[in-house]
Amino acid sequence: MGAGRAWATGALSGPDGDDAVDEVLRDAEAFGIDLTAENLAPQAGIAVWRQNLPALEAFLAMTTQWNCIGLATGKVLALGLNYAAAPAALQLAGIEITPATWADVQLIERGARDAMNEAGK
DSSP: OHHHHHHHHTOSOOSOHHHHHHHHHHHHHHTTOOOOGGGEEEETTEEEEGGGHHHHHHHHHTTTOEEEEEOTTSOEEEEEEOTTTHHHHHHHTTOOOOHHHHHHHHHHHHHHHHHHHHHTO
16 A cells, blocks of 8 residues: 555655665664565666556556546545556556456555545645
């Protein structure tokens, strides 16, 4: 969910290259997580755990596929990704995902949706 929240708030970009890796390693150490640089995949200025990269890449391929509704108050409420359009977005991006990866995408989606809806309050 954190990656989705970071995407929605613009915090997905951060320090570049080695600085991003160092920041993640410091965070992991602070939480008592045994993590090495080999476990990370530096990508576009962020450091993502390698096992989470497929889900993040799939989510990013679908970030234009949101279902939203306008409320009478003028607020726009994000409902979630358009699952009917998701297969086309993934196919055009050349991404094949497993059911387990799809479940991870849904966690990222939930974080992004929650952050987008909080920002609109």
